Amino acid sequence: xxxxxxxxxxxxxxxxxxxxxxxxxxxxxxxxxxxxxxxxxxxxxxxxxxxxxxxxxxxxxxxxxxxxxxxxxxxxxxxxxxxxxxxxxxxxxxxxxxxxxxxxxxxxxxxxxxxxxxxxxxxxxxxxxxxxxxxxxxxxxxxxxxxxxxxxxxxxxxxxxxxxxxxxxxxxxxxxxxxxx
Amino acid sequence: xxxxxxxxxxxxxxxxxxxxxxxxxxxxxxxxxxxxxxxxxxxxxxxxxxxxxxxxxxxxxxxxxxxxxxxxxxxxxxxxxxxxxxxxxxxxxxxxxxxxxxxxxxxxxxxxxxxxxxxxxxxxxxxxxxxxxxxxxxxxxxxxxxxxxxxxxxxxxxxxxxxxxxxxxxxx
Numbered sequence: 014x015x016x017x018x019x020x021x022x023x024x025x026x027x028x029x030x031x032x033x034x035x036x037x038x039x040x041x042x043x044x045x046x047x048x049x050x051x052x053x054x055x056x057x058x059x060x061x062x063x064x065x066x067x068x069x070x071x072x073x074x075x076x077x078x079x080x081x082x083x084x085x086x087x088x089x090x091x092x093x094x095x096x097x098x099x100x101x102x103x104x105x106x107x108x109x110x111x112x113x114x115x116x117x118x119x120x121x122x123x124x125x126x127x128x129x130x131x132x133x134x135x136x137x138x139x140x141x142x143x144x145x146x147x148x149x150x151x152x153x154x155x156x157x158x159x160x161x162x163x164x165x166x167x168x169x170x171x172x173x174x175x176x177x178x179x180x181x182x183x184x185x186x187x188x189x190x191x192x193x194x
Numbered sequence: 195x196x197x198x199x200x201x202x203x204x205x206x207x208x209x210x211x212x213x214x215x216x217x218x219x220x221x222x223x224x225x226x227x228x229x230x231x232x233x234x235x236x237x238x239x240x241x242x243x244x245x246x247x248x249x250x251x252x253x254x255x256x257x258x259x260x261x262x263x264x265x266x267x268x269x270x271x272x273x274x275x276x277x278x279x280x281x282x283x284x285x286x287x288x289x290x291x292x293x294x295x296x297x298x299x300x301x302x303x304x305x306x307x308x309x310x311x312x313x314x315x316x317x318x319x320x321x322x323x324x325x326x327x328x329x330x331x332x333x334x335x336x337x338x339x340x341x342x343x344x345x346x347x348x349x350x351x352x353x354x355x356x357x358x359x360x361x362x363x364x365x366x
Binding site for chain 2: 032034035036038039042043080091092093094095096097125126127128148149150151152153
């Protein structure tokens, strides 16, 4: 009796396993991902207390399935210097924008097609486009939509560009003028 | 009666979700069939060939020099390119053409690969757009499946552009 119950349990467990693993993997790949933010490159917005308390963010993977992002979004990307590492930074400029860089080899540049210019909020303490240049949109991993830990910092992340960072000439200038008018 | 129909509908949705997820995992982590187009990999791969691109090597970081890979486009991630890996990070690659008198070289930066098509005369690759980040690689082409007369594993590079690194045995 006990042997039969044990075998039934094993079959149910294995069957459930083959359902749970693919569904979980698909959800993490396509829908949403939860990630702990390490480092100080996005201070003071993320990780304001530094190493003692790390923020945990919800990354929306469904939002970037068509590689659509906007200026001011916080996104996670695969690091162009290390494909095993992900970085979280803010999108400053899209393809076609003409920008002034902070510490890149060229003072001004046009962001090439299919690329983004990303920067960390904490200037000088951030490994971002100012060191490795524009990053390809194909490296996009997810869009950080909410901070979900610690509970006192629970909030929806709104899109915002630092005042002095932004395109000098934007490829989408016509659309912006229509919105303001 | 309505309850039974709803139960069956939910069951169907459940099965669809389950098999959809299994299909996603198979295509993402095991491999996929790719129909190639374009002249940049002649004579190894020609227009309308069907190849199988396996994704295990890419996820396990075992792509090697000389592998043919499918990668997302550098300037348009919705397009895929099929090229051969000429150099991995840290490797020396030749940036001058075969007909140039003075040969120039460069080293592939960290986290990137250098891709070139086998048909050097008609291929837009790293020689024009520079090294490609490793994470844009989708998979390694391991077998050709169509047309039937050329089914089998992929051949080695016919261009001789891969610079082989000497093993450290100079002082034997």
